[in-house]
Each structure stands twice: as structure tokens, then as C-alpha cells.
Amino acid sequence: MLQGQEVSAAEPERTFIAIKPDGVQRGLIAEILSRFERKGYKLVAIKLVLPSKEFAQKHYHDLKDRPFFDGLCDFLSSGPVLAMVWEGEGVIKYGRKLIGATDPQKSEPGTIRGDLAVVVGRNIIHGSDGPETAKDEIALWFEPTELVSYTSNAEKWLYGVN
Ligand code: IDP
Ligand code: MG
Numbered sequence: 001m002l003q004g005q006e007v008s009a010a011e012p013e014r015t016f017i018a019i020k021p022d023g024v025q026r027g028l029i030a031e032i033l034s035r036f037e038r039k040g041y042k043l044v045a046i047k048l049v050l051p052s053k054e055f056a057q058k059h060y061h062d063l064k065d066r067p068f069f070d071g072l073c074d075f076l077s078s079g080p081v082l083a084m085v086w087e088g089e090g091v092i093k094y095g096r097k098l099i100g101a102t103d104p105q106k107s108e109p110g111t112i113r114g115d116l117a118v119v120v121g122r123n124i125i126h127g128s129d130g131p132e133t134a135k136d137e138i139a140l141w142f143e144p145t146e147l148v149s150y151t152s153n154a155e156k157w158l159y160g161v162n
Helices: 021-025 029-039 053-059 069-076 091-099 112-116 131-141 155-159
Strands: 014-019 042-049 081-087 125-127
Touching: 014 029, 014 091, 014 131, 021 029, 021 069, 021 081, 029 042, 029 081, 029 091, 029 112, 053 069, 053 131, 081 091, 091 112, 091 125
Parallel strands: none
Antiparallel strands: 014 081, 014 125, 042 081
């Protein structure tokens, strides 16, 4: 430990997860939420949003040169999206594991897309793909005051520390 420097607690790891309009319309909200919840991740923000096409373009800005970009943004703005922030050790990477591969045909059974979706254009859920994207996406979809920091009673049982 460096002398004379204050050691601050590490920031909790957080990721942005969204149930896309197809997942909301198909009544899969509870099913999807329960997979993150049962795993042991902590919900720190949640809201139902009707994104504009411009907002969808911002969210998917890194895909703007792909041929499916326009259709993708039309789709994301075609109905309510359930926007969430989940917290926990390894949640960014493991959240992607819970979600499965981009193309549901290539997603393993047991994953959200593997169990609940069929085609890539309707794969029901979004999850940040790394720490930088997670930070950017959380900031795009949520105001800082919408993120609720709290201690869950389950933490000592999940992590084995007091
Ligand atoms: P991800 O959602 O698994 O991170 P990305 O490559 O970031 O996948 O693509 C974002 C979204 O764009 C996908 O979830 C999917 O809905 C859509 N998408 C990706 N590739 C294709 C494609 O080849 N055709 C149609 N839609 C696609
Ligand atoms: Mg992505």
C-alpha cells in the first residue's frame, strides 16, 4: 500500500441491461429479471422508456456503418424498452454470458437468447459489452440520481464477507 494515500473502496461493477421492445411485448420481463436476480446480482435502477429513433441511434452509435443500423434503430424505438442497471462482481462479463450470443441460433440453451429468442434481429435483450460501454450506456439512459446505492441483505451470503 502506498504511504500517505487514501485508499478508497473500489467502485461497484455495474452494467446496463435493457429488455428490447420484443421482450417487453412478449411478456418476458419477469422471466429475464429473475435470471439476473436469482444469480445474485443487485438491481440498482429500472425504468420503462419509449426511446426516440434519435436516442436509439445514440445508443447504437458504434454500429452506424452496419447495413442493419437503420432497421435496428427503428426497432429499438418501436415500443417500450425496460432499461436497467445491475450491480455485482463480474456483472458486465457474466451478464453477457447469461444473455448468450448475439445470434440466438448460436446461443447455448440455458442462456436468455438461447432459451427465449430465435433470430438476431429480435434477440430480446441488450447488455453492455465492456466497462467503457457500460459506463457510457448507464450515463446515456439514466440520471445519476436514478441509480440507487444500497446494501442488500443477501450480500454477506453471496460474497461470504461481512
Ligand atoms: P449484442 O447485442 O450481442 O451486443 P451487437 O453486435 O452489439 O450485438 O449488435 C447490436 C444488435 O444489433 C444485436 O443485439 C442485434 O439485435 C442487432 N444485430 C446484430 N447483428 C445483426 C445482423 O446481422 N442483422 C440484424 N440485426 C443484427
Ligand atoms: Mg453490443
